[in-house]
Amino acid sequence: MSGLLRRLVTVNVVVLLVMLVVLLLLPTYVSNRALLSVLAIANCYVMFAASWDVLSGFTGQVNFGHAAFIGGGGFVVGLLSKYQEGVPALGQLASATVGAALLGVLIGVPCLRLKGPYLALATLSAASALLQLSFVFKAQTGGEEGISGVTRLTESGLGGIGEGLTRLFMGAAFYDGLRPLAQSTYVNYYVTLVVMALVLLGLLRLGYGRRGLVLRSIQQDELAAEAAGVPVVRYKLGAFVLSGALAGLAGGLLVQVRGSVGIDLLFIDLSLLIIIIAAVGGVGTIIGPAIAAYVVMLLQLFYLDKVRFFQENPELKLGAFSLFVIVLLIVQPRGLLPPVMKRLNAPAARRNALTLAAVSAAGAGQASTTSSDVEPATGTDTEPAARG
Amino acid sequence: MADALLEARQVTRRFGGLTAVNEVSFSVEEGSAVGLIGANGAGKTTLFNCLTGFDKPTSGDVRLRGKSLLRMPRHKVVHAGVSRTFQIVRPFPDLPVIANVMVPLIAAGAKGDVKAQAVGVLMRVGLAARAADPSSQLSEGDLKRLEMARALATKPTLLLLDEPFAGLSQAEIGLLSATIGQLRDEGVTLVVVEHKIGSLIALVDRVIAMDQGAVIADGRPQDVMRDPAVVHAYLGGGSFG
Numbered sequence: 001m002s003g004l005l006r007r008l009v010t011v012n013v014v015v016l017l018v019m020l021v022v023l024l025l026l027p028t029y030v031s032n033r034a035l036l037s038v039l040a041i042a043n044c045y046v047m048f049a050a051s052w053d054v055l056s057g058f059t060g061q062v063n064f065g066h067a068a069f070i071g072g073g074g075f076v077v078g079l080l081s082k083y084q085e086g087v088p089a090l091g092q093l094a095s096a097t098v099g100a101a102l103l104g105v106l107i108g109v110p111c112l113r114l115k116g117p118y119l120a121l122a123t124l125s126a127a128s129a130l131l132q133l134s135f136v137f138k139a140q141t142g143g144e145e146g147i148s149g150v151t152r153l154t155e156s157g158l159g160g161i162g163e164g165l166t167r168l169f170m171g172a173a174f175y176d177g178l179r180p181l182a183q184s185t186y187v188n189y190y191v192t193l194v195v196m197a198l199v200l201l202g203l204l205r206l207g208y209g210r211r212g213l214v215l216r217s218i219q220q221d222e223l224a225a226e227a228a229g230v231p232v233v234r235y236k237l238g239a240f241v242l243s244g245a246l247a248g249l250a251g252g253l254l255v256q257v258r259g260s261v262g263i264d265l266l267f268i269d270l271s272l273l274i275i276i277i278a279a280v281g282g283v284g285t286i287i288g289p290a291i292a293a294y295v296v297m298l299l300q301l302f303y304l305d306k307v308r309f310f311q312e313n314p315e316l317k318l319g320a321f322s323l324f325v326i327v328l329l330i331v332q333p334r335g336l337l338p339p340v341m342k343r344l345n346a347p348a349a350r351r352n353a354l355t356l357a358a359v360s361a362a363g364a365g366q367a368s369t370t371s372s373d374v375e376p377a378t379g380t381d382t383e384p385a386a387r388g
Numbered sequence: 389m390a391d392a393l394l395e396a397r398q399v400t401r402r403f404g405g406l407t408a409v410n411e412v413s414f415s416v417e418e419g420s421a422v423g424l425i426g427a428n429g430a431g432k433t434t435l436f437n438c439l440t441g442f443d444k445p446t447s448g449d450v451r452l453r454g455k456s457l458l459r460m461p462r463h464k465v466v467h468a469g470v471s472r473t474f475q476i477v478r479p480f481p482d483l484p485v486i487a488n489v490m491v492p493l494i495a496a497g498a499k500g501d502v503k504a505q506a507v508g509v510l511m512r513v514g515l516a517a518r519a520a521d522p523s524s525q526l527s528e529g530d531l532k533r534l535e536m537a538r539a540l541a542t543k544p545t546l547l548l549l550d551e552p553f554a555g556l557s558q559a560e561i562g563l564l565s566a567t568i569g570q571l572r573d574e575g576v577t578l579v580v581v582e583h584k585i586g587s588l589i590a591l592v593d594r595v596i597a598m599d600q601g602a603v604i605a606d607g608r609p610q611d612v613m614r615d616p617a618v619v620h621a622y623l624g625g626g627s628f629g
Contacts, residue, residue: 210494210502213483217491220480223442227474228492229466229542 011341012204012287019291020197027189028169033182035302036189040257042297043192047199047250048270049277049289054203055243056275057284058212059236060219061111064120065127066247066274068107071266072130073100073248078147078261079140089156093252100248101241108240112233124268131266146262153191153256154184161194162187188257195253199246200290206242207286215239216284276325282335292336299324392453393418393577394439394470394546399448401434408434410601411448416546421578423588423609426598427621432581433475435598436550439579440472441465452546467496471544473535475551475581479523486510486519488534492541506541512574513537513567529560533567540571547571548579553587561587585613585622597621 027036048070056062073096080092087095107126114122134141141147153159166175166186175183206212217225218232226232255261264270273296281292300321304310310317332339392415401409409431416422426432437443439450441462450457457465480488489506498505510516513533518526523534532552539547552568553561568591572578582588588595588609595612597605599621605612612618 210490213487214491214494216483217480217488220482221478224474224478224480224538225491226462227440227442227466227472227478228538229463229471229495230491231461231463231495233461 012208012285013201015287015291016197016200016204020193023193024165024169027166027186033185036185038297038301039294040185040188040192041254041301042294043189043196044250044254044257045274045277045293045297046196046290047253048247048274049281049293050200050203050286051243051246051250052274053278053284053286053289054207054215054246055239057278057286057289058207058215058219059239061119061236061239062275063123063243063271064268064275065107065123065125065271066243067266067268067270068123068127068130069100069103069244069247070251070254070270071127071134071261071263072103072244073097073251074255074261074265075134075141075147076100076248077252077255078150081150082140082147085151087151089151089153089256090158092151092256093158093249096252097245097249100251101245103248104241104244105237107244108237111240112236124271127266127268127271131263134263134266141263144263146260148260150255150259150261152184152259153253154180154187156256158191158195159187162189162191165190165194192253192257195249199250200286203246203286211235219284278335280325280328280335282337282341285335285337285341288335288337296321392416392451394579395449395451395454396435396439397449397451399435399438399445399450401431401438401443402446407601409438409445412598412601412603413448414596414603414606416577416579418545418577419575420594421572421580421592423585423592423595424579424581424598425583425585425588425595425612425618428583429600430598430621431601432583432598433550434601436472436548436579436581440470440548442472463495466492466542466544469543469545470548471539471542471546472548473532473539473550473552475554477528477531477535479526479531479534479538481522481524483523484519485515485521485523485526485534488523489537489541492538496542509537509541512540512571514563527560529556529564532556532560532564536567536571540576544576546577546579548581550581551583552580553582553584565591585609589613 023039026039030036048066051069052063052066076096076099077092080087080095107123111119111122135143153162163175163183166183170186175186178186207215214225214230214235217228217230218235222232251265255265277292277296278289280296281290282288300317304317304320310320328336394416396412396414399409399412400407412431412435424432424436434443438445441457441460444458452468452470455468457468457470460468480491483491486503486506489509490502493502493505493509507516507519510519513536515530515533515537518530523531526534536549536552549568552564556564565587568578568580572591578592580588580592585595592609594607595605595609596603597612597615597618599617604617604621605615
């Protein structure tokens with residue numbers, strides 16, 4: 001990994017850590033449980049957006065049907081709750097992840113050769129096909145009603161983690177004094193937070209590591225990447241599968257938080273909202289869409305509801321939100337995060353450039369020493385020329 | 389023929405009714421530097437694409453050390469040792485120069501400090517000082533160097549350069565020519581497609597001339613240049629660099 005990339009990931013990890021500390025401690029300062037409920041949902045949306053970004057932001061295969069994976073995972077959890085009561089919540093999530101990964105193969109393979117509007121149409125159709133499918137199997141999926149009575153997070157091993165964290169941060173007496181419904185609010189919040197943190201950390205490591213660089217090269221120029229020896233098909237499909245799997249996991253988690261799964265998780269509105277979130281945060285940065293997910297979800301589900309104007313005119317909420325997005329993207333076309341990151345990284349990039357210039361000024365002899373301990377090819381090819 | 393590094397056998401490529409490459413056969417020995425010349429539309433680039441796996445011949449075969457390249461996906465051709473540059477440069481524009489070179493190193497499964505290895509490759513083409521710059525800031529000449537660096541990073545046994553001098557100033561041609569000469573002296577087997585024969589003469593020890601999809605001359609550069617068929621084809625084409 002180049003120093004530049006290493007510094008980028010460091011800044012990202014610092015941002016992530018600050019974010020996590022704030023979120024872990026938040027319940028100790030904010031007693032508003034409605035806010036915590038919204039944030040638990042937002043935690044899932046963070047995973048939706050970040051998993052979309054690893055496919056669309058990195059390889060450039062813009063997915064207009066991410067809801068297919070989310071709803072797919074959600075319905076796996078819902079159907080298992082309905083028909084296989086023996087499967088624990090954790091097993092449901094694992095099934096949702098695997099199911100959505102398979103869906104990733106199913107959608108990803110035909111999409112390999114598609115680009116731009118055609119790819120958009122194909123991914124869009126995949127999600128709407130699943131939606132139609134949920135109506136075809138209305139008896140099982142519940143059609144417009146969806147499936148309620150889904151196994152709750154509190155009933156799973158994961159719930160124990162949430163309970164433990166709540167006791168840790170809020171005090172055991174506080175937790176035991178809560179009614180079950182209030183307890184589940186805290187459990188949902190902490191469980192989604194933990195899963196989100198793990199997913200985000202994994203995606204950041206991938207995105208800013210070697211594989212992430214290769215994924216970016218595919219987005220930049222697929223043919224040139226092939227000429228550079230990149231197995232483009234494998235990477236593109238891999239990104240599809242990973243993106244799908246994580247979205248399925250997050251969708252399943254959301255369903256367990258809500259206790260129900262509905263067709264809204266397959267709607268194009270959801271797919272579009274995720275793209276908007278990613279665009280607001282900064283496509284191709286992972287952490288940008290993650291932060292934007294909180295901003296957007298809080299705006300949508302929490303703050304705008306508090307404004308009397310929007311209480312009286314709920315249909316204008318979406319309009320106001322869209323206006324906010326349009327203005328933001330005019331002011332910051334690359335999203336909120338990239339300009340901030342650029343500023344944070346400017347000194348490091350300058351230092352990096354100076355080091356590289358110094359290395360190259362030292363001449364070809366230096367080249368063989370910098371690479372002598374690693375791959376022999378560059379070193380041995382350079383040495384005879386330098387000596388002879 | 390057994391020791392040939394690359395062998396084209398009766399390579400033919402048709403596009404509908406047009407035969408762009410017509411039963412072309414030749415071989416390239418390990419360590420040699422071969423120029424492939426021809427006027428515009430002679431079939432150079434089509435042949436070049438067939439040799440590097442970017443296009444499939446309608447008939448015929450392309451073999452590397454006796455092994456056919458035709459059924460391999462492009463990245464496998466690269467890993468087999470055949471690497472190419474593009475006539476119209478195709479950098480990864482939003483990536484820094486060094487990252488452009490790290491991609492092929494990673495794709496080849498390089499271990500250890502990939503960045504140091506990338507700097508090593510950039511030095512071979514004289515681009516190390518620009519390592520941290522965005523590749524979109526490079527001049528045309530430096531972009532050609534970047535293309536070469538990216539191709540070199542795949543550790544090719546055979547490097548095919550597609551019109552490396554196209555679009556460059558005379559000064560840039562001189563500098564780039566020196567770099568290519570250095571690679572040749574390091575033992576990299578080269579095939580250089582060029583429109584202008586003049587810039588090739590000092591670089592290659594053999595020239596293959598094409599016209600209308602067929603090979604019309606094959607031999608030492610000075611002989612090929614005097615070949616009546618070549619002179620005719622070039623005068624007919626109107627340019628003789």
